[in-house]
Amino acid sequence: MIILGFLLGAITFFIHGGEQWDGTPVSPALVMLALLLSLFLIPAAPGSSVEVRGNGEMFPLNGPIWSLFFEYIGNILYALFIRRLPTGALTLLVLLAGGGLASFALFNLSGFGHLGVGWTMADYNLYGGSLRLLFSFSAGLLMTRNFKPVRIRGAFWICALLIVILLSVPYIGDGTAPWKNGLYDAVSILIVFPLLVYLGASGKITDKKSSKLCKLLGDISYPLYAVHYPFMYLFYAWLWGNGVLFSQAWPVALLLFAGNILLAYLLLKFYDEPVRRYLTGKLRRG
Known part of the structure; x- marks a missing residue:
């Protein structure tokens, strides 16, 4: 493809x-x-x-x-050392990468007040893309190790609705205080999206229509x-x-x-x- x-x-x-x-x-x-x-x-x-x-x-x-490029790098890092990290060290990696990503957003290192970075090698984009990779990859692995599903009805539809709402929010502010939109991006990526992944993984599809749609x-x-x-x-x-x-x-x-x-x-x-x-x-x- x-x-x-x-x-x-x-x-x-x-x-x-x-x-x-x-x-x-x-x-x-x-x-x-x-x-x-x-x-x-x-x-x-x-x-x-x-x-x-x-x-x-x-x-x-x-x-x-560009995201597949970083995904390949993530797979190499996983094969080399991330998969061998004990849970404590993996947690520390998640916290450090998350802190770096939040700082990147709040201090507007992208220059645009958002975390839509990694698609270019210009300016700080390569660093931003690397932070996005390190946080999401290591956080996903950490959740996998500690996953305990919660029971929630309609998890698929709840998660789908929340994603639509999150992605429908326009740029926050008029550009004079880019940290505001950076804060929104950071909270979404560091907190909300991992919660959505957790809820989605906990959900079970019980009706045929939802199952076919998900497939x-x-x-x-x-x-x-x-x-x-x-x-x-x-x-x-x-x-x-x-x-x-x-x-x-x-x-x-x-x-x-x-x-x-x-x-x-x-x-x-x-x-x-x-x-x-x-x-x-x-x-x-x-």
Whole structure:
């Protein structure tokens, strides 16, 4: 899926003109080089020739893959030492990473008053992304070791509603006191989201409709993650290049939202699952 996502990123890059956001043309050779590096998860340095969009993304052909880059680092750290840490040391790691992440947010090291960091290597983003990785990865492992489920009815729907509410909150403040929004981000990431994970893991699905919905959402989550953003680039280019009004944009946004979900489902059924079955069969026969 990641390979397909990068290929779609290259195709959509050419569709909207093969140029950076400021209009600077990019040679096809550099786009192909960026694609090759991306396939090996080698990030692009800000301002380098292979950072083809010109806004500093680690993976300019498919921006969200930055999180997979950090996930791979997390897996390496887990294999090397995190899994061997005693619970006390793991707790200390969670506290230190959480404290670092809170400080990053409150002191506005992102420069924007939020924790949407890690997608670029510019400024303090690499540090912020590393803190996000260390906290979430180690906190998840700590919860796994100490997990004692609580009984709560409708955990799935409660968690889903709370996530919608959390993500619907607009930027807090007018930008003159960025620590306010940083505080909201820090509380959400350090406290609320771990609680939601705990509640969600405690819940049990009892009706068929909820079970089918959960399975569908789980199945399409990775294909959706892998392929949605190349089409977001096209959407952004259309918005910025044509001075589109909100009344014109929202129907297209809804269509894009639904279209990406449908595409993820189709790729799951006609690409991802068949390829997995084929490769699994080859490995078993080998």
